[in-house]
Amino acid sequence: TQLLEQSPQFLSIQEGENLTVYCNSSSVFSSLQWYRQEPGEGPVLLVTVVTGGEVKKLKRLTFQFGDARKDSSLHITAAQPGDTGLYLCAGAKDDYKLSFGAGTTVTVRA
Amino acid sequence: DAGVTQSPTHLIKTRGQQVTLRCSPISGHKSVSWYQQVLGQGPQFIFQYYEKEERGRGNFPDRFSARQFPNYSSELNVNALLLGDSALYLCASSPFGQGWAEAFFGQGTRLTVV
Numbered sequence: 001t002q003l004l005e006q007s008p009q010f011l012s013i014q015e016g017e018n019l020t021v022y023c024n025s026s027s028v029f030s031s032l033q034w035y036r037q038e039p040g041e042g043p044v045l046l047v048t049v050v051t052g053g054e055v056k057k058l059k060r061l062t063f064q065f066g067d068a069r070k071d072s073s074l075h076i077t078a079a080q081p082g083d084t085g086l087y088l089c090a091g092a093k094d095d096y097k098l099s100f101g102a103g104t105t106v107t108v109r110a
Numbered sequence: 111d112a113g114v115t116q117s118p119t120h121l122i123k124t125r126g127q128q129v130t131l132r133c134s135p136i137s138g139h140k141s142v143s144w145y146q147q148v149l150g151q152g153p154q155f156i157f158q159y160y161e162k163e164e165r166g167r168g169n170f171p172d173r174f175s176a177r178q179f180p181n182y183s184s185e186l187n188v189n190a191l192l193l194g195d196s197a198l199y200l201c202a203s204s205p206f207g208q209g210w211a212e213a214f215f216g217q218g219t220r221l222t223v224v
Contacts (some may be wrong), residue, residue, distance in 0.1 A: 004152075033212065042114070042200050042215035043153070088152050090213075096166040097143065098202075098213060100152030 003027050004091055007102035012085035016078055021104045024071045030071045032065055033046055037086040037103070046074075072104050079108045111147045112137065114216035123191050125159045131186045135203030141165075142184040143213065144176055145200040147177045152199055159184055161204075191223045 007022045023032070031050040035043035047056050049065035049072060056063045060083075062075040076083055086105050090098040115134045123129050135142050141160040145153035155168040167169035178184045188195055198220050202213040 006152075035215075040217075040220070042218045045212055047213060048212055052136075090152075092211075096158045096160070097155040097168070098153075099155070100145075102150075102152045 003099040004101035006087075006089060006095055006104050008104060009102070010105045010107075012107040012109065013079055015080060019076050019079055019106065021074045021087050021089075021106070022071070023073065023101055025091060026070065027091070027093070028069050030069070032069075033090045033092070034063055034072070034074055034097060035088040035090065043088055076106075079106075081108045081110050084108050088091065114200050114201055114214055117217035117220050119217065119221060120222075122123060122218045122224060123136075125191055125193060125223055127149060127191050128187065129191060130151075130190075131199050131221070133184045133186070133201030135182050135184070135201075135222040136214055139203040139205050139214075140182055141204040141211070142178055143175065143202045143204070144184070144186045145202065145215075146170075147200055148207060148216070149197075156186070176183060188221075189212045193223050194210075196223045 004023055004025045009038045033048045034046045037043040040101050052067045052069045054065045060077045064073050084107050086103045087098055088103045090100045117132045143158040144156040147153040156170050157176040158165045166215045173189045176186045198218040200218045201216045204211040204213045
């Protein structure tokens with residue numbers, strides 16, 4: 001049973017379009033992390049959000065943590081082929097582990 | 111700066127065999143966690159070690175065991191391999207033992223059980 005539900009599962013868009021990936025839970029998290037993973041590689045940390053309502057921007061990527069710290073979203077503006085990959089959200093409670101969503105596979109076509 | 115290193119990168123084993131996977135954390139990081147990622151799924155937590163002590167264990171059978179050495183490197187052992195153990199095994203390094211601390215992953219070990 002996954003604590004975090006990601007949607008959509010797959011997303012295929014044209015270069016230059018925008019996209020949003022959602023990460024939802026009924027649980028409260030102390031922080032939430034977003035990773036991007038390419039085939040055969042380990043996940044690479046993109047951002048950590050810790051405060052309810054927090055918005056962080058990383059170039060064309062915007063991350064938001066819900067006010068209740070139960071959900072998050074990742075928005076990519078003007079997507080490029082280099083944004084292609086598996087996007088994973090992972091939540092941390094006040095313990096020792098990360099709980100991951102199943103991931104959203106994003107494909108950006110040139 | 112050296113990141114998290116895992117060895118081997120790929121491994122093929124036969125059902126019933128035993129396997130040992132190795133991980134070296136980022137210098138200065140005292141916490142190592144192990145995750146299993148089955149194709150098409152997100153990583154699932156197996157173990158966390160901090161300062162050489164087991165801090166937590168996920169919902170995995172006793173065939174899975176791990177340890178952390180004085181230099182903070184770690185090994186994951188899996189006995190009596192099953193076909194379902196085929197997965198990418200990821201090691202994550204963190205400066206602290208709490209889940210909220212940012213985790214940095216290695217490239218993983220791809221285990222195939224035949």
